[in-house]
Amino acid sequence: MKKLSKKFYARDPAQVAQELLGYILVRKLNKKALKGRIVETEAYYGKKDPASRAYKGKTKLAELMWSSPGTIFIYMVHNNWLFNIVTGKKDQPSAVLIRALEPFCGIEHMKRKRGLGEIKKLTSGPGKFTQAFGLTKAKYHGLDITNIKDLYVVSGIKKFEVRRSKRIGVSRDLSRNLRFYIKGNEFVSR
Secondary structure, eight states: OOBOOHHHHSSOHHHHHHHHTTOEEEEEETTEEEEEEEEEEEEEOSTTOTTSGGGGOSOTTTGGGGSOTTBEEEEEETTEEEEEEEOSSTTSOOEEEEEEEEEEESHHHHHHHHTOOOGGGTSSSHHHHHHHHTOOHHHHTTOBTTSOSSEEEEOOOOOSOEEEEOOTTOSSOOSSOOEEEETTOTTSOO
């Protein structure tokens, strides 16, 4: 399977967010690999999006949203790392938040990282998945996901129905439904 290119991410965040569904996030750990199918995403825009980190301008927290497409943008909310990938064009802030994965490779490692035995709770939310995969700001923030060897996205299945809704945990939102998820998938966040 081939890694997704910068060209894939260099588009409108809503389009990227929807098309990432069904694709596989891979994290290499020595001789092991953690893999999960992306089952839920959210799109974020720039200064006109009140839910975006870029809403208040090019602050220290949000400055990576102005980076090149494919840049990994990680920040903390409620003591959880949230994993985003910058989209669109450089200097026009937008990103996609990966909200949930369906794990299928490296599950025992994920269980240890999360301190859980129940598979359905391993990666069914943005903080859960980053903990299970060991994704932190110190390790990946600012790196180009299209150009690193131990973390990348590859194509996957596309036989499912996509649903849309308002973004989760957002008090001031745009009028568009910018949360995308695979209908009926048990790993979509609740």
